[in-house]
Amino acid sequence: IKGTRAKANPLAESEKMVVETDDFKSFVKTMEALIEKHGEERKNFLKLVDTLQxxxxVLENQLNLLKAPTTKKWFEFWR
Incomplete structure (x- = not known):
C-alpha cells in the first residue's frame, strides 16, 4: 500500500521489559485462581448436562407411556 510505513516497535531493542518476582508471583496466583474457577465451572456444567440428560x-419414557394406549381403541380391551 502506498504511503504506509512500518510502525516502530513499542519496545525498542535497547529497552528491556523487567519482570519483578512479586509481579510473577501475583501472575501465578491469578492463573491458579482462574484454573481453579474454571474447574469448578466445568464440574457445575457437567452436573447440569447430566441433570438435563x-x-x-424421563420425559421420553413418559411420552412413550402416553403413546402406548393409543394403539387400541377403548372398546377393544378384550383383544
Missing part, C-alpha cells in the same frame, strides 16, 4: 430420558 436424566430429565430428557
Amino acid at each position: 436424566e430429565r430428557i430420558f
Whole structure:
C-alpha cells in the first residue's frame, strides 16, 4: 500500500521489559485462581448436562407411556 510505513516497535531493542518476582508471583496466583474457577465451572456444567440428560430420558419414557394406549381403541380391551 502506498504511503504506509512500518510502525516502530513499542519496545525498542535497547529497552528491556523487567519482570519483578512479586509481579510473577501475583501472575501465578491469578492463573491458579482462574484454573481453579474454571474447574469448578466445568464440574457445575457437567452436573447440569447430566441433570438435563436424566430429565430428557424421563420425559421420553413418559411420552412413550402416553403413546402406548393409543394403539387400541377403548372398546377393544378384550383383544
